[in-house]
Amino acid sequence: MITVSTKDFRQNLQLILDKIASGEEILWIHRSLPVAEIKKPRNFKTFAEATAKDIEVANVQDTSQDFLSQEELDYYLSLQ
Secondary structure (H helix, E strand, O other), X not given: OEEEEHHHHXXXXXXXXXXXXXXXXXXXXXXXXXXXXXXXXXXXXXXXXXXXXXHHHHHHHOOOOOOOOHHHHHHXXXXX
């Protein structure tokens, strides 16, 4: 598993995407804390094999709670 900082992501996104596509797993570190593990999807050999419907179904099935509430969104948008 490769460890990558947020700065590395910004500067080397294509290289990191190529590593993921080749099967490498990535541990994303942001502000000295691990925030995500990224790996190639198991269902498809290449992204091209995923149809638009497959992607849409995956998005609909994403029931994670990582979205901002309307109250949180309003708060952050009000900051200057």
